[in-house]
Amino acid sequence: MSPSAPTASLRDAYGTTLVELGERDPHLVVFDADLSGSTRTQLFGQKFPDRFFNVGVMEPTMMSMAAGVSLGGRTVFASTFAVFAAGQAYNFVRQSICYNRANVKIVATHGGLLVGGDGGTHQMLEDIGLMRGLPGMTVIVPADAPTARAATLAIAERDGPAYVRLTRESLPSVTDGSFRIGRAAELRAGSDLTVVAVGALVARALDLAEDLAQVGISVRVLDAASVKPFDEAAVLKAARETGAILVLEEHSVLTGVGSLVASVTSESCPVPVRRIGVPDLFGESGDPWALLDRYGMSARRIRDEAWDLLRLRGKVE
Amino acid sequence: MMESPGRVDVASLEATAREIRRDIVRMTYLAGSGHPGGSLSVTDLLTALLFHEMKIDPARPDWPDRDRLVLSKGHAAPALYSALAHRGFLPKEELLTLRRLGSRLQGHADRGKLPVVEASTGCLGQGIGMAVGMALDARLAGRTNLVYAILGDGECQAGPTWEALMAGGHFRLSRLVVLLDRNGLETDGPTETIMGIEPIADKFRAFRYRTVEIDGHNFPQILSALAEARRSTDGPTAIVARTVKGKGVSFMEGKSAWHGKPPSKAEAERALADLGAPEELPAR
Incomplete structure (x- = not known):
């Protein structure tokens, strides 16, 4: 957390x-x-x-x-x-x-x-x-x-x-409560990579951005709380301006926000999109935060995927 | 608003019901699909409600104090449309557009397209819950209008039907009247061989409904049960109406095959002859 x-x-x-x-x-x-x-x-x-x-x-x-x-x-x-x-x-x-x-x-x-x-x-x-x-x-x-x-x-x-x-x-509390239906909030400006996140994982997105800033990488963070209507404009702008998108959600990657971002970008501005969330599985009992780590949403995994995308875009060696 | 006549003209109600049945035959024939059996069985109940008991006004379809009707067995929509048309809520010519692309008369009634329909239904076990909600709304608003919900008997196999009935009993909704179109048949055959719902009247009683059993094709019995339901002050009413699937059409009566099958041209013409007068129909 x-x-x-x-x-x-x-x-x-x-x-x-x-x-x-x-x-x-x-x-x-x-x-x-x-x-x-x-x-x-x-x-x-x-x-x-x-x-x-x-x-x-x-x-x-x-x-x-x-x-x-x-x-x-x-x-x-x-x-x-x-x-x-x-x-x-x-x-x-x-x-x-x-x-x-x-x-x-x-x-x-x-x-x-x-x-x-x-x-x-x-x-x-x-x-x-x-x-x-x-x-x-x-x-x-x-x-x-x-x-x-x-x-x-x-x-x-x-x-x-x-x-x-x-x-x-x-x-x-990572937002100022200025939520509006249909609008994604840019919680952090950035130009090398965009992280689109919802729910509990928005905080992890901000942690990643802070972490990568230490090594000179600029990460944009969009809080996509309004899943429908979805702020396609903000996501397409992010795709154009940062060239890659990492999506974080505490939800199945099969039908969640990651697949939504992939659909939106592939139609108008195809860029690499990585979906982090729960794979095709049910959960299990355990400490809530340990479950996030176990099911693929650890800070480490998020960081690895981010680096992978940055390498893919030629932004890091 | 229709005043309750001192003396009920049963012959007039029977004549109206016959016209509605003729419409059901024409509509399902022309649509090439639909549910004639359960529409024909519920016709007399609908006729008694719309043409005698319900306080409704075609000139003010959104009158706040109007009585509400939810056809929880939404597949009987042809009967509802025809009754609404004969009562002046929609043009009779529109009836023949049933199930056509662009028509307001959807296969199962849709209030988004036809606002005089109080609630869109179709998937079973939901209309009854919406009716309970409407009765709660009326109570909160201090209105005394009645809310009628018409259930099918196959629908009584659905768990959520009993959730909603339980809630109606729990909240002692004296303005809620549940009518069961007990025609005994569902898509695949008799309810009692598929998944028996009897003793159904006892079940309603156990769920705290003042329950009466009537012949659902006998207008004096229907009207008397409805009048009694309106007088209730201490809880909801259930009317178990024993009916005949396909009522009025000799070769459809008591046959589950006519649950969801439209008549051919020849069958529809035979049916219309059964229902009072022969009529030649256009090709479909």
Whole structure:
């Protein structure tokens, strides 16, 4: 983990922001499926019990009910773990929410390997791919608590379905919370190589940039929190200006942001793209941060891939 | 808004239902695909709802206090479209565009294309959840409108159907009325040999629904059950309507083969003769 910035809980940021939204909008409704303590929707539920529905372990139907409530004109938030929101409930998100153009905001916590001890069943590594494939769905993967807060506010303002993926672990606050839907944030300027990262790995991207700066290599870091709509312009600009892109995500490389970056660049500005993430595997139990290392996202591996790309582009010997 | 008549003109409802059934035959024949069997079985329920019980107004389709209808068995969309057309919510000429490229009448109803449809359905086990959500919304907003959800019996094999029913019972949604089109047949055959759902009325009761069993083709029984449901103040109602798949068309009745198969020209013309008057149809 990046020692450079203080850490904060993305889930806490979501929960407290949701209470603010509830104060602002008396019609806003929140659903949860028996995980309200973990997702922090409990904070909303304590403040607005009449507008909070904890429906128990029925994630698919939670999505249908949320859609039904929203069709009357309300903004509705629905939370559970990512594996249940995007996995268990997939076709309900697809038809009840997206096909109905329902104004439902799914904020899923416990995305990715950082779930740790619960193991592979609960470590959702395919949700970004599943959710960004749905027509009309906005998909956001915040890197820290300030972006989790900004994303919660942003999706509430935007009409239509949204999926936000939060991490269980607290993360270093690496952004200033100026997140905007559709925009990638350039967290660090650079000209030799670009790292596009989402979620927990944005901090590792910044660590890499700092590390390589020591030896005179200039690395651009883009926080691609807005996975959909995706800031293609920023990625193509980076491809043109730096000539190579390394993508970091705590998600399957088969369907995640890495494959998205590769698609975007190959159509308009083909440059070498390396995808760092989870290979074609399920996770397992373990210390959250040790799991990142074990599954191919160690600082060392990231550095090796970066050097490889730099060599490929003739920027180092 | 349609006023409830003091005396119900059952003959008029039967005549309307017959017109809807004729539309179902024409529509599925011309589309070359679709679900005539379950559309014909649910026709009388839909007719009773749209032409008698529901507080709806074609002049104000988005009237906030209107009663809502969710066709959870979305494959019966032809019956819904025809009923909506006869009730004045869409032009009757449009019915024959069913399933054509560019038509608002999708194979399974899509509210994005046809906003008078309260909820897009098609994949089973979801409409009932949306209906529960609509009833929660109404309660939060202080409205007293009813929300009707029409379930298929094959749909009662789906776990999420019972999640949603459980929620309706838990929240004691007295404005929620679930109608089960119990025609006994699904795509591959009888529900009870494929995956039995009986005793279905007991299941609804166990999920805290005031439950009545009726003949789903007998208007006085349907109307009486709907009137009783409207009076509920302490929880949701389930109406188990025993129906006949393919009702009204002699060679379709009780045959699961007609779940998802359109009639040929000759079959459609025979069906129309069964349904009151012969009619020559154009080539498909």
